[in-house]
Amino acid sequence: MGHRAGRDPRLTTHVALTARALGAARLYLHPPDPELAERIAAVGRRWGGRFEVVGAPEWKKVVRGFDGPIVHLTMYGEPIDEVARAVRRSPRVLVVVGGAKVPAELYRLSTRNAAAGHQPHSEVAALALLLDRLVGIPPAGRWPGARQEIVPSARGKSVRTHERPTGAP
Amino acid sequence: MGHRAGRDPRLTTHVALTARALGAARLYLHPPDPELAERIAAVGRRWGGRFEVVGAPEWKKVVRGFDGPIVHLTMYGEPIDEVARAVRRSPRVLVVVGGAKVPAELYRLSTRNAAAGHQPHSEVAALALLLDRLVGIPPAGRWPGARQEIVPSARGKSVRTHERPTGAP
Numbered sequence: 001m002g003h004r005a006g007r008d009p010r011l012t013t014h015v016a017l018t019a020r021a022l023g024a025a026r027l028y029l030h031p032p033d034p035e036l037a038e039r040i041a042a043v044g045r046r047w048g049g050r051f052e053v054v055g056a057p058e059w060k061k062v063v064r065g066f067d068g069p070i071v072h073l074t075m076y077g078e079p080i081d082e083v084a085r086a087v088r089r090s091p092r093v094l095v096v097v098g099g100a101k102v103p104a105e106l107y108r109l110s111t112r113n114a115a116a117g118h119q120p121h122s123e124v125a126a127l128a129l130l131l132d133r134l135v136g137i138p139p140a141g142r143w144p145g146a147r148q149e150i151v152p153s154a155r156g157k158s159v160r161t162h163e164r165p166t167g168a169p
Numbered sequence: 170m171g172h173r174a175g176r177d178p179r180l181t182t183h184v185a186l187t188a189r190a191l192g193a194a195r196l197y198l199h200p201p202d203p204e205l206a207e208r209i210a211a212v213g214r215r216w217g218g219r220f221e222v223v224g225a226p227e228w229k230k231v232v233r234g235f236d237g238p239i240v241h242l243t244m245y246g247e248p249i250d251e252v253a254r255a256v257r258r259s260p261r262v263l264v265v266v267g268g269a270k271v272p273a274e275l276y277r278l279s280t281r282n283a284a285a286g287h288q289p290h291s292e293v294a295a296l297a298l299l300l301d302r303l304v305g306i307p308p309a310g311r312w313p314g315a316r317q318e319i320v321p322s323a324r325g326k327s328v329r330t331h332e333r334p335t336g337a338p
């Protein structure tokens with residue numbers, strides 16, 4: 001929430017890449033930013049997976065229409081480990097990430113307000129810490145449709161290129 | 170490494186806040202950025218702790234002079250869980266975070282190259298995931314010298330203000 005297309009392109013890109021790399025299915029972006037959505041789609045065409053960025057002109061519709069627990073990340077909330085334990089078994093969780101100026105209403109509309117440490121921090125880091133507790137880091141090679149795949153290595157860079165995308169028919 | 174003072178102020182601020190919130194002692198910033206260092210120092214005067222940003226004009230001096238394992242975060246490296254297990258007991262660990270264009274030499278000078286997932290990701294997220302494995306999220310109230318302290322809450326914002334900083338003589 002509260003993406004500023006002109007000012008925060010890199011920060012919101014980091015939010016999107018973090019969500020994708022840690023197994024989220026989708027980022028609802030408010031306000032929408034088609035250029036950013038396309039940049040992240042290009043990452044998926046190359047590296048696989050089904051993550052998508054969906055523009056959300058009205059954030060309340062997303063929050064009200066969601067059938068599962070809604071976790072709002074804020075340094076004022078309850079410890080993230082407690083909240084992760086409480087929602088971990090839900091098939092779908094909506095995580096809300098905003099800047100400093102989210103509407104006060106969000107604290108009420110969320111199922112849980114969760115803090116990844118009660119200190120000023122990064123929403124990118126907070127999102128990573130929560131998704132790690134809910135999903136974990138997907139192993140290399142678990143990304144259907146990848147044209148490129150990293151071979152983990154102690155030194156340097158090793159990338160395998162697929163002529164046909166992995167997992168494609 | 171590779172901070173661009175004019176271009177990346179917010180992103181490097183997120184790296185610094187993440188390091189601080191997850192228990193790091195110090196950020197060596199290359200190239201130095203005194204304004205950023207002062208902004209983070211101001212966070213510490215208000216919220217406590219002893220974290221500091223130290224300008225590092227020559228990154229190799231920091232890496233070569235460090236007495237402990239050096240973990241370079243890169244999507245090409247070995248799985249972060251393996252690396253965290255290997256270095257967790259060392260009293261001091263240097264974590265190197267860079268952009269896309271770190272010098273190739275760094276892969277060789279580091280003790281370990283570690284990946285928080287083998288996908289394009291955020292260095293802020295990768296740093297958070299590694300520090301979480303090495304240190305964990307410090308509990309609220311464990312920040313000496315704080316003038317403000319958050320009281321974790323299910324709804325809204327609750328902040329306790331100290332007339333004298335906590336833990337001060």
